[in-house]
Amino acid sequence: MLIYDNALWLLLAALLLDALIGDPDWLWRRLPHPVVGIGSIISILDDSLNRPTMTAGQRKAGGLITLLLLVFGGLGLGSALESISGQIPFGDILIVIVTTVFLAQNSLYRHVAAVRDGLEQSGLEGGRKAVAMIVGRDPNQLDEAGVSRAAIESCSENFSDGVVAPVFWFALFGLPGLLAYKAVNTADSMIGHKNETYREFGWASARFDDLINLPASRLSGLFIALSAPLAYGSPRKSLTCIIRDAGKHRSPNAGWPEAAMAGALDIALAGPRVYPGQTVDDPYLNEAGRKEATANDIDRAGMVMIGACVIQGLTIGLLAAVAA
DSSP, X not given: OOSSTTHHHHHHHHHHHHHHHOSOHHHHTTSOOHHHHHHHHHHHHHHHHOOTTSOHHHHHHHHHHHHHHHHHHHHXXXXXXXXXXXXXXXXXXXXXXXXXXXXXXXHHHHHHHHHXXXXXXXXXXXXXXXXXXXXXXXXXXXXXXXXXXXXXXXXXXXXXXXXXXXXXXXXXXXXXXXXXXXXXXXXXXXXXXXXXXXXXXXXXXXXXXXXXXXXXXXXXXXXXXXXXXXXTOOHHHHHXXXXXXXXXXXXXXXXXXXXXXXXXXXXXXXXXXXXXXXXXXXXXXXXXXXXXXXXXXXHHHHHHHHHHHHHHHHHHHHHHHHHO
16 A cells, blocks of 8 residues: 555656666765664664673574564654655655665666776776675685676666665555665665574574565566666576576575576576685576676676666556556
């Protein structure tokens, strides 16, 4: 159920605004980004409810409390902002601006394009430096193909997490849904790790993040597949790759957009990877595809992502027109 009658039109306006200006560097150099604020709250809860002296059960309970505080905090703040917007002149502008802040179309494209530019302008070291900004794996272990694949995988997965999922939850529940989603997703990135420190404390956030990203990951795979012709690829091959390979990924969600992109570009993604202190020996997605990815493939992935964003925007516009 939509929170207000023109929610989808406001969402479409936010998508357009984000596509045009993204996250202005001049602004966030002077002000803390709201996601940084969410991260600070999570850090405080981590320090308070995940102390080494606690038992595993206590840390697990602390993780559940953290999740509940984040979800209800996001819902409450979103509801408050919607209430304020209804009481001030041009309150819809407030909704659009807040929504834009939590979308990542423009910033994701720029970060991925920076890897392409780094490879083309400064060679392997330039690519490694740029890709280290968007992936967790050890960049020093990556050759040019590894850097390119890492950038493309990040583009695919973050299109789902950073673009489609926020849009999906706003479309259903307005700002409360969007802010609650971003709080949980930020928690997953910070504490949803299967290591000694966070195995118990982060389990609730990690599992709930998996759950709330299920719809968006499937939609993102579809949007990417439909945009495959922009990279001279085949939607049918992309969809086939999703059906065949998405389940091979260790994540219940990331495999969908990554398999879609692998099929769209006809390259192999995922596979063995090296993270600091850990080697992951995962199967490839689209194993028969070309493994020697290049900077040109990053550019092709960017074009597919742009097309997928356009398809999502058109979908929101169509739904808004139907609901009017």
